[in-house]
Amino acid sequence: MTASNEELELKDRLRLIETMIAEGRRTTESYGWTFFLWGVAYYIAILWAGLGHSYLAWPVTMTAAGVLTVVIITRKRSKRPPTTTARAIGAIWCATGISMFVLFMALGWSGKLMDYNIFVAIMAAMLATVNAASSMILRWKLQFACALVWWALTVYACFGKGKSLTIAFLAALFFCQIVFGIYGMIREARARKQAAHHA
Amino acid sequence: MPELPELNPVIHGKLRLALLSLLSGIEEAEFTWLRSKTGSTDGNLGAQLLKLEEAGYVAVDKQFVQRKPQTIYRMTDAGRIALTEYVQALKQLLGGAMGR
Numbered sequence: 001m002t003a004s005n006e007e008l009e010l011k012d013r014l015r016l017i018e019t020m021i022a023e024g025r026r027t028t029e030s031y032g033w034t035f036f037l038w039g040v041a042y043y044i045a046i047l048w049a050g051l052g053h054s055y056l057a058w059p060v061t062m063t064a065a066g067v068l069t070v071v072i073i074t075r076k077r078s079k080r081p082p083t084t085t086a087r088a089i090g091a092i093w094c095a096t097g098i099s100m101f102v103l104f105m106a107l108g109w110s111g112k113l114m115d116y117n118i119f120v121a122i123m124a125a126m127l128a129t130v131n132a133a134s135s136m137i138l139r140w141k142l143q144f145a146c147a148l149v150w151w152a153l154t155v156y157a158c159f160g161k162g163k164s165l166t167i168a169f170l171a172a173l174f175f176c177q178i179v180f181g182i183y184g185m186i187r188e189a190r191a192r193k194q195a196a197h198h199a
Numbered sequence: 200m201p202e203l204p205e206l207n208p209v210i211h212g213k214l215r216l217a218l219l220s221l222l223s224g225i226e227e228a229e230f231t232w233l234r235s236k237t238g239s240t241d242g243n244l245g246a247q248l249l250k251l252e253e254a255g256y257v258a259v260d261k262q263f264v265q266r267k268p269q270t271i272y273r274m275t276d277a278g279r280i281a282l283t284e285y286v287q288a289l290k291q292l293l294g295g296a297m298g299r
Contacts, residue, residue: 007293010289010292010293011293013211013213013216013289014286014289014290014293016213016216016217016220017216017220017282017286018220019220020216020217020220020221020224020236021220021221021223021224022224023221023224023236024220024221024222024223024224024225024228024236083224083225083226084226087226
């Protein structure tokens with residue numbers, strides 16, 4: 001084997017290692033659909049509540065979205081090997097989701113969830129925390145930008161009033177859940193195509 | 200002149216290298232998942248995984264899930280060390296090859 005052939009062979013081995021490590025990790029990054037699903041669920045809940053069924057809208061929509069998420073994740077998990085990163089991110093989202101559900105249900109039933117501004121502020125702060133935490137683990141700047149949007153909404157919810165706050169809330173949901181979710185799904189589809197090409 | 204390192208022959212096989220690299224980024228993986236990622240045949244994959252198991256680089260766990268047998272593979276600490284050393288040796292060799 002000549003020196004240049006040997007060098008090519010060695011470089012090929014290094015490339016193979018990098019591709020395979022990336023391939024193993026890539027399988028954890030398929031959560032774009034959850035952002036989209038929850039973005040749509042929030043829109044449905046807001047719309048439904050706006051039609052005058054506020055006591056049913058949030059609990060029913062959030063429970064339905066939660067059940068759907070668990071069912072889809074359970075089905076997907078059987079096809080995917082576990083990674084520490086995926087488990088860490090899953091744990092953060094799961095714990096935050098449960099906290100939001102328990103807190104808002106308890107506040108709603110006790111009749112203490114009367115202030116719309118506080119509702120938006122708490123929700124935005126929690127979404128900011130969970131987005132920031134997972135963006136730090138994944139080193140994903142775009143997700144951190146979403147966290148910044150939620151933090152900005154948290155502050156705005158303390159000062160903004162009525163219609164303007166609703167518009168800001170809907171805009172944040174649209175960009176940080178629906179658009180971000182669609183972007184995530186496109187990224188995943190691209191990565192799947194690339195992997196199929198390498199195989 | 201420093202002596203160039205030798206590459207670990209157990210890891211040097213392309214499929215075994217791909218398998219160890221795949222397992223290094225995850226906690227554990229099923230046989231079928233490894234097969235789909237490497238595009239290998241059952242026989243070849245089984246034989247290469249057995250070599251890695253004999254070298255102590257992967258650990259195997261056989262279990263039944265919904266009455267179906269599942270073979271789960273996991274990288275051991277020895278495997279992780281061997282892969283790290285292999286990558287270091289590769290880089291050292293590449294440095295040597297470029298220097299020639």
